[in-house]
Amino acid sequence: MTRRTRKRSSEITGVVMVAVHHRHAQVRGRRLFYREAGPADLPAVVLLHGFPTSSFMFRGLVPALADGYHVIAPDHLGFGLSDAPPADEFAYTFDALTDLTAALLDHLGVARYAIYVQDYGAPIGWRLAPNDPAAIREALTLDAIKWQYLTGVPDPSLVSPDTWHRRRGGPGERLPARRCACRPRRRFGGATTHPKRARTGRVMRGMRTIAPPRSSARRRGTRIARQGGRYRRSRQSPR
Structure with missing residues (x-):
């Protein structure tokens, strides 16, 4: 291949390299690790990992979102590359982990954001929302859930809307209990x-x-x- 016909690998594959920063922040006496990508002036998205993993689980998602969002994926205290103090020095409760996450976002200057939660990240994210409702830009709305099921599907008509709609009953109304197919007969x-x-x-x-x-x-x-x-x-x- 001559110099004239040689092309960059990014032009051939169509993949654009995104800079993902791996940083630490000192928050309330604890050293927290987080991954960050995307311009700070874009809408922020916070990715909260679950158990027993860390922000490493988002290593592919962070660069994929960075072209349109300011992405932040922290390691909870006791996980990944963050500090892991013993239980007699730190009370590992969801309230305590929520306070650290909120303090980290405040340290980074993130005042409004969307959240993506998984497993342990869910009780932390859902505590962030009522503590500061104005900060949460978007969570799991009906449109967001529908988007997860239909985006990239060749034929959306093959996906049943039962996955994002209640089949019967209004808000606050209890649905009838399901009966076991192998219930006792006598x-x-x-x-x-x-x-x-x-x-x-x-x-x-x-x-x-x-x-x-x-x-x-x-x-x-x-x-x-x-x-x-x-x-x-x-x-x-x-x-």
Whole structure:
């Protein structure tokens, strides 16, 4: 390949390299690690990781969002590259971790932001919202949830809207409880003859306990057989 026809790899692949900064901040006497990318004047997005990972889980998402957002992904205290003081020096509660996260964002000058939460990040993010409602720009709205399911799908009509809509019942209305497909069919003396329980333990039938059925189980001239998931008793024919 000559110098004239040589092209940069970014022009061939269409991938633009994004600078992702890996930094530490001293917050309330604790050293917190965070990843940061994107211009500071763009809308901010805070990515809160879960257990047992760290902001490392967002290593691919941070540069993907950086062209349109100011992305911040911290490591919670005790996770990743942040400090991990022993439990007798720091109370590892969600309230305490929320206070540190809010202090970190204030240290970085981020006053308004959207949040993306996963696992442990959820109880931290949902505490940030009521503590400072004006700071949260966007969370999991209906449109945001719908976007997650439909973006990039070749045929959106194949995705059921039941995934982001309630099937029935209004706000605050309790939905009917689901019934188990393998619920107990009979009860004897307050116990059950549920097939799965019968295979692993003893079954109460009346006030008498019998062992799980076996192919050669016989007691007192009674044969116990399993048919169609049920247990029945039938008298042996006299010999």
